[in-house]
Amino acid sequence: MAPQAVVLAHDWPARLSPILVALEAGLVERRLPLRLALLAALSGEHTLLIGPPGTAKSVLARRVHLAFRDARYFERLLTRFTVPEELFGPLSIRALEEDRYERHTAGFLPDATVAFIDEVFKANSAILNALLTLLNEREFDNGAGRQHCPLVSVIGATNAVPEDEVAEAFFDRFLVRLSVGPVSAGGFERLMLDAASVPLVRQASPCLRPCRLPSVPPCRRLRCRSPCRTRC
Numbered sequence: 001m002a003p004q005a006v007v008l009a010h011d012w013p014a015r016l017s018p019i020l021v022a023l024e025a026g027l028v029e030r031r032l033p034l035r036l037a038l039l040a041a042l043s044g045e046h047t048l049l050i051g052p053p054g055t056a057k058s059v060l061a062r063r064v065h066l067a068f069r070d071a072r073y074f075e076r077l078l079t080r081f082t083v084p085e086e087l088f089g090p091l092s093i094r095a096l097e098e099d100r101y102e103r104h105t106a107g108f109l110p111d112a113t114v115a116f117i118d119e120v121f122k123a124n125s126a127i128l129n130a131l132l133t134l135l136n137e138r139e140f141d142n143g144a145g146r147q148h149c150p151l152v153s154v155i156g157a158t159n160a161v162p163e164d165e166v167a168e169a170f171f172d173r174f175l176v177r178l179s180v181g182p183v184s185a186g187g188f189e190r191l192m193l194d195a196a197s198v199p200l201v202r203q204a205s206p207c208l209r210p211c212r213l214p215s216v217p218p219c220r221r222l223r224c225r226s227p228c229r230t231r232c
Contacts, residue, residue: 041153048174061116074112102143
């Protein structure tokens with residue numbers, strides 16, 4: 001088993017190279033955040049993108065999703081009016097008739113492989129507390145039991161990180177935290193020139209199977225000693 005594992009480990013650069021070429025097509029000045037978000041997903045970790053609107057944060061999440069074969073993708077923008085049904089699915093009427101409080105989670109976050117959650121800190125504390133368990137343990141409390149979730153990675157986005165206890169705990173769930181700013185003047189000109197010539201990216205080929213990702217032991221989170229919380 002050991003020699004085979006070594007061969008597979010050495011084969012990763014060759015497997016990832018054509019995937020990265022496909023995923024980076026059409027992106028301008030986003031090579032580093034894309035690769036770090038993909039690296040986090042391969043490690044079973046989550047990524048937080050911090051920056052103003054219009055900086056391709058959602059595009060980066062969709063590109064990471066395209067790296068995985070048959071991966072289910074979920075995307076949602078959170079506000080202070082967001083209700084749990086928008087993230088976790090509607091209540092099951094049949095279960096309620098049988099005195100059970102359960103949700104239909106198919107097609108929602110507990111059923112997703114890769115997810116993008118925009119404005120992650122704007123949800124209420126009840127939603128954030130449910131997300132803590134889902135992100136950390138890959139489990140969702142559905143009624144009286146816990147449901148295993150096939151989640152590989154969540155990519156969150158925010159304009160700023162608020163200062164409160166719940167946000168601090170939720171912020172800690174994202175091992176990779178990246179500041180994403182607007183493209184430079186030269187990059188914007190290149191973006192406009194390349195807009196008509198770049199083909200639509202539908203699926204990276206070859207792509208990865210989420211179930212075949214190598215098992216990576218959980219790493220120790222390091223707290224940034226700098227007063228700036230947007231880089232770590």
